[in-house]
Amino acid sequence: MLTLYYAPGTCALASHLALEYAGASYGAVRLDFKQQQQRSPEYLRVNPKGRVPALVTERGTLSENPAILLYIAQTFPAAQLAPLDDPFLLAKMNEFNSYLASTVHVNHAHKGRGYRWVDPQDTTAIEAMKKRVPQTMAESFALIEEQMFRGPWVLGERFSTSDLYLYTLARWLEGDEVDVKRFPKVADQMARLDAAPQVRKVLAAQQA
């Protein structure tokens, strides 16, 4: 049995979707970020980072989307969520996921979590970071659209965890004041996933 800890609106959606697409038997536990539940002593025993996603397995807890996504793909190979038979293409999947985690998510985080990187009292610097987010997010998605996204899925013909992860972060664009229509391939992929029954099921469960 696998248990995923998540909060609505966060990047944990990527791992949640992967569990659903994998056909895994799993439980999902919602944390209330407004109540700072991710900082509670109980949760810090699960994930000392105080972040989501965290996936509790029989062997211990995993965190970080790129690691969880590959783990789910390897644990449920029949779902074909990663090109496990092709180390180069698998590396392209991991490269894409790593870019989302360490560049795109980080760009977005400067809107609501700027206090991580300056004195939390320095509201002027925090506001300066916030203002830049529409530009950095647009630049990242332009690079994705023009250089990385092969179509019809991120890796080309093969659907993978990268599609679920990209979908998750593309959902942040509107709030970051970036029109996804500027990126036709990403917008098309997003519309297809919006309509997918697995996606609708997970989003309904997160919002229930």
Place this chain on the structure above:
Amino acid sequence: MLTLYYAPGTCALASHLALEYAGASYGAVRLDFKQQQQRSPEYLRVNPKGRVPALVTERGTLSENPAILLYIAQTFPAAQLAPLDDPFLLAKMNEFNSYLASTVHVNHAHKGRGYRWVDPQDTTAIEAMKKRVPQTMAESFALIEEQMFRGPWVLGERFSTSDLYLYTLARWLEGDEVDVKRFPKVADQMARLDAAPQVRKVLAAQQA
């Protein structure tokens, strides 16, 4: 034949070390960041991100350390740079590498690359970010020391790419005004790798 693009002092050292530990046949091409060679049209054709590392293979170019490190480990399995036989432990390796890429490296980057996340003319905000780096780096390494590093290597008894990547970022601590001796397990691992012939060879080649 594999070709690695790197610049001295950057995180590309992790991938460079992995190639050396793998016993790979590879070439290494140095970029001069002071001359902005990573932004040259020639290099942008290799890696449109304008960053290092980039590993050119017969199938195409790979970027992002976490992806390159697993690729090297899978391509040279005899070197045993990753627990390829154990998906959970492999996920712990990827989790650790992802944390280094998306949290620790990002913390460090706020010292010299703050212009990425605010108006590049806003020297006050950039200075505010810089000031915070010693604290964020110390907090990240405290979490590594207390919660992640199993010893004698990151994953426990098994040496892995996580050790090479951690070593690479631990070398930044002194410049970030953090004394590695505050983290005895990390300091001990660093001293062992400082003395390793593969590490000495790669560092000498990068500095030649």
